[in-house]
Amino acid sequence: MKAAALLAIPSLAFAFAACSGQDAATITPAPAPTSDAAAAVDTGAVPPPPTPDAGNPDDGGVVFEPLPTDLPAALVAKLSVKPYVEETCVDATYTGFPYPGVKQCTYNGGLKVTVADPIPGRVAAWIVDSATLIDTVASLKTRDPASYEAALLVIAGNVLGQSSRIFPLTGQVDEGTVYTFEKGVTKTCTTGCFCRINSTSRQMWCSYAAAVRGEVEADCLSRFGTQTFTASWADFCLANHVAAWPKNRNETFRARAYVANTTLKVRFPTPATAAAADVIAALKTIFPP
Secondary structure (H helix, E strand, C coil): CCCEEEECCCCCCCCHHHHHCCCEEEECCCCCCCCCHHHEEECCCCCCCCCCCCCCCCCCCCCCCCCCCCCCHHHHHHCCCCCCCCCEEEEEEECCECCCCCEEEEECCCEEEEECCCCHHHHHHHHHHHHHHCHHHHHHHHHCHHHHHHHHHHHHHHHHHHHCCCCEEEEEEECCCEEEEECCEECCCCCCCCECCCCECHHHHHHHHHHHCCCCHHHHHHHHCCCCCCHHHHHHHHHHHHHHCCCCCCHHHHHHHHHHHHHHHHHCCCHHHCCHHHHHHHHHHHCCC
């Protein structure tokens, strides 16, 4: 059974059904958590793992989609590097994230962060789904499967380089400099304020929302801001992660793929005849490791 999640975000409902043609199940995010680590509480017990074909008692009955059976093994393997913050972790909960899988981790001599890091297979599924929006990559799937897989690995390398597959719900992330995160966004960010785990900017999202979802780009940017951290963008980032967690589709991955395609189609107007090596080289400039 498959259902697409519909996010209830003020002024930005996630109309997945309209985009995908799938039936929609509604997720209403819980009230916003406080900005300190007190929002994460060790439950003292290991929660049950998500069930592939049935809703969990605490997830509002949302169905977890089984992972695609044809995910490239090399893609899953590349994404299986353990997130570096997961040194010493305990199971935890976080207000606004309704699923099992939250961990409160201590690492690097005492830094603390609460994370909801998706499993490698789920991230692989998000990459494969989003790649359907990149015409040159999609064309490689049938005419040059080896190069298609290489292209997917480029995108995976970018995800790992940007986030190490870490979604910080709240706490400290050491990126050479220690940053405080809230709901997947750096609290001290300026113009970028990238949404984890694939570093989608507000500009990228609003470009996609305007082209694919029929929103007004200027209104989207006004709602989320373009300078410094905003609660509305952080709320969106968390809500998107909640919606994607049980699904094989992630809208911020699709947003970045859409933006990549707008660049690539200028250079490769006829995707079916684009040289695979040139496509992969161009892809590396858009998704650097």
